Amino acid sequence: MSTPLLRLEGVGVTYGSGATALAALVGISLEISAGEVTLLLGPSGSGKTTLLQVMGCLLRPGQGRVVLDGRPLETLGAEALAALRLAHVGFVFQHYNLFPTLRAWENVAVALDLKQVPRNRQNAQAMHLLDKLGMGDRASHFPAELSGGQKQRVAIARALAGSPNLILADEPTAALDGKTGQGVVATLHDLAHRENCAVVIVSHDPRVEPFADRVLHLEDGRLTDDRRAAGNQA
Numbered sequence: 001m002s003t004p005l006l007r008l009e010g011v012g013v014t015y016g017s018g019a020t021a022l023a024a025l026v027g028i029s030l031e032i033s034a035g036e037v038t039l040l041l042g043p044s045g046s047g048k049t050t051l052l053q054v055m056g057c058l059l060r061p062g063q064g065r066v067v068l069d070g071r072p073l074e075t076l077g078a079e080a081l082a083a084l085r086l087a088h089v090g091f092v093f094q095h096y097n098l099f100p101t102l103r104a105w106e107n108v109a110v111a112l113d114l115k116q117v118p119r120n121r122q123n124a125q126a127m128h129l130l131d132k133l134g135m136g137d138r139a140s141h142f143p144a145e146l147s148g149g150q151k152q153r154v155a156i157a158r159a160l161a162g163s164p165n166l167i168l169a170d171e172p173t174a175a176l177d178g179k180t181g182q183g184v185v186a187t188l189h190d191l192a193h194r195e196n197c198a199v200v201i202v203s204h205d206p207r208v209e210p211f212a213d214r215v216l217h218l219e220d221g222r223l224t225d226d227r228r229a230a231g232n233q234a
């Protein structure tokens with residue numbers, strides 16, 4: 001069996017302290033492997049976004065350990081942690097988070113710049129990523145000139161800048177109609193399998209489930225179910 005890309009051991013996150021303390025995550029242990037789509041389900045307030053933030057090294061848990069690509073996060077300072085995140089993690093958001101004044105390819109190039117890809121290679125790499133997402137012919141469009149599904153494809157192209165091996169998507173289909181949303185998750189499923197990266201999707205959308213290899217269920221900050229998905233489209 002391959003080594004997991006990401007491992008969480010007894011992770012706990014508490015917001016606030018004293019009388020107002022709220023346990024958002026309790027005793028979470030799991031492994032995430034390359035080449036798989038993991039779907040994270042749970043009611044509102046169950047801790048899904050908090051868990052995604054821990055997985056993406058945006059939030060250090062108060063309890064437990066997180067090991068990304070063999071590196072225990074508790075041993076890393078802020079700078080090393082940021083560098084690890086930049087190298088390994090790509091984020092996709094519900095509302096795309098594109099810069100409205102930048103063209104599609106410039107939105108991707110900004111991420112390449114952040115990952116220190118030399119300026120003279122950014123244009124070609126941005127185009128390559130947009131092509132991969134079927135958005136090459138829209139590269140010069142501004143976000144306002146794109147449909148929701150097209151904006152999300154640009155956002156996925158941007159998340160892939162620098163070839164991270166962990167893609168974290170928080171409600172990526174929530175702002176899209178059914179068919180478009182399915183197209184976007186089919187693309188994420190494809191990327192996980194073709195590029196051998198791990199994809200974790202938080203969603204309330206039942207149409208996502210057929211594209212998942214594995215389903216995790218959170219309730220009140222606890223993992224209540226961890227199973228292989230039935231009928232995935234791989």
Ligand SMILES: Nc1ncnc2c1ncn2[C@@H]1O[C@H](COP(=O)(O)OP(=O)(O)OP(=O)(O)O)[C@@H](O)[C@H]1O
Nearest residue numbers: 015016022024042043044045046047048049050051
């Ligand atoms: N920065 C914060 N400070 C205090 N409490 C927080 C903070 N962020 C989240 N919480 C609380 O932690 C719990 C888990 O929140 P989280 O956003 O992770 O849940 P979620 O499952 O993603 O919810 P939703 O589906 O509504 O987005 C909730 O009770 C929330 O109110």
